[in-house]
Amino acid sequence: MTAAPVAAGAAEAVAAAERLVPRLAERAAAHDRDAAFPVADFDDLRASGLLGLLVPERLGGWGAGFRAYVDVAVKLASGSPATALLYNMHASVTGALATVPEDLARQLGAPESFFAMRDRVLRAAAGGAAYGVAITEREAGSRLSAVQTTYAREGAGYRLRGHKSICSGAGHLDAYLLAARAEDAPASEDGRVSYFLVPGGRGLSVEDTWDPLGMRATASNGFTLDAAVPADALVGGVEGLAVLLAYGLPQWLVASYAAVYVGVAEAAVAEAARYLGDRVAHATGGSPSATRGALTKLGAVRARLGRADAQVAAARLVLQEAAARADAAPGEPETNRWVYRSKLLAGDTAQDVAASLAEACGLGALRRGGVLERLLRDARSGALMPPPSDVCADVLGTAALGLDPVAGTDVRPW
Ligand SMILES: Cc1cc2nc3c(=O)[nH]c(=O)nc-3n(C[C@H](O)[C@H](O)[C@H](O)COP(=O)(O)OP(=O)(O)OC[C@H]3O[C@@H](n4cnc5c(N)ncnc54)[C@H](O)[C@@H]3O)c2cc1C
Structure with a gap:
């Protein structure tokens, strides 16, 4: 394809x-x-x-x-x-x-x-x-099978109780897709981790704790939850879908991030090219005066830009392939491999490209408030957003060995 x-x-x-x-x-x-x-x-x-x-x-x-x-x-x-x-x-x-x-x-x-x-x-x-997504908890990270927020039947609906440590847009959105485990399920049983669509507002107390390195404007604060929701808030109307869907149809949980970080990487290339073209410097040995775009005359600087250009193009092509397959053949094992490839390459490419271009641009990339400095910080988050690059690589390596990525390893991705 x-x-x-x-x-x-x-x-x-x-x-x-x-x-x-x-x-x-x-x-x-x-x-x-x-x-x-x-x-x-x-x-x-x-x-x-x-x-x-x-x-x-x-x-x-x-x-x-x-x-x-x-x-x-x-x-x-x-x-x-x-x-x-x-x-x-x-x-x-x-x-x-x-x-x-x-x-x-x-x-x-x-x-x-x-x-x-x-x-x-x-x-x-x-x-x-x-809408937003609330999976991550302090101890579980984004491992769905380990979440500790609970749900239990109450009247005609459910009561949800727990704490989510990071949720982009917490307190600003109309509803949150939230992962919780059945109160009466053993901690080790991931068959009863379910998704609920929880309305913003009552029962949700946001904590102002978000002060990270990058992606700061996601305002990804944590919140404590003690809320009653109607029966149809249970997504799918059946319990235990969360882990099943993560393994079976991972595109919305995995490759959707990839699009953002390919965009960050492309933006870093564009901004570095703009910066280098404008920069007035004494970079060409023997030149008597500083000139605009002097750094672009350095082969080493151009090569960093060129390598970044090729890396970003490759990450985008893999992402487009994953996306086309997710539309045409959702859930196929080969589709899912492309989905993990796209997340791995996007996360790694964004941070590699931004770091390399920072070296090409020098202090111009590190000055607080500059576009490249912000992109450098934003790019750093890609590889550690779920599933982190190491987890994507493990899933792909497991598949390459002919093992089952779901059950073939000791540590499971979700
Ligand atoms: C900008 C930003 C926005 C976010 N927004 C949201 C949001 O809206 N909703 C939400 O639910 N979460 C959100 N998150 C949280 C994100 O999902 C967490 O960063 C993620 O869950 C990992 O948790 P952690 O960083 O605490 O890492 P930990 O769970 O402490 O893991 C640390 C490292 O251990 C390794 N590791 C972890 N698990 C495994 C494994 N199974 N196999 C192999 N290696 C492993 C990885 O290298 C990982 O980076 C956001 C994070 C960021 C940075």
């Missing part, structure tokens, strides 16, 4: 994203400085209709698939990586709900109430509702 071009409707969505880029870019430094949720960026996303990108047309959305999402997210990341990362969380929720095949959902036991809830949530996204 080769990376297909985006369809006509998807091209419109990419153009809509492109129109937002200058506005996102203009605000990015202030949001980064304050580690503040980008409220104005989300107002723009809402007005552009892009929150409904993955929502079927019958529910008021664009009806786009993974391939289109990738191009939109890469574009948004060129304006603000943190806003693109928040958009990725929203896309993971809406994309997974919109694209999990109905017959598979029915085979797994999904009741009619699930399809009604799915349509309601997706229609709201097309109307501007924004």
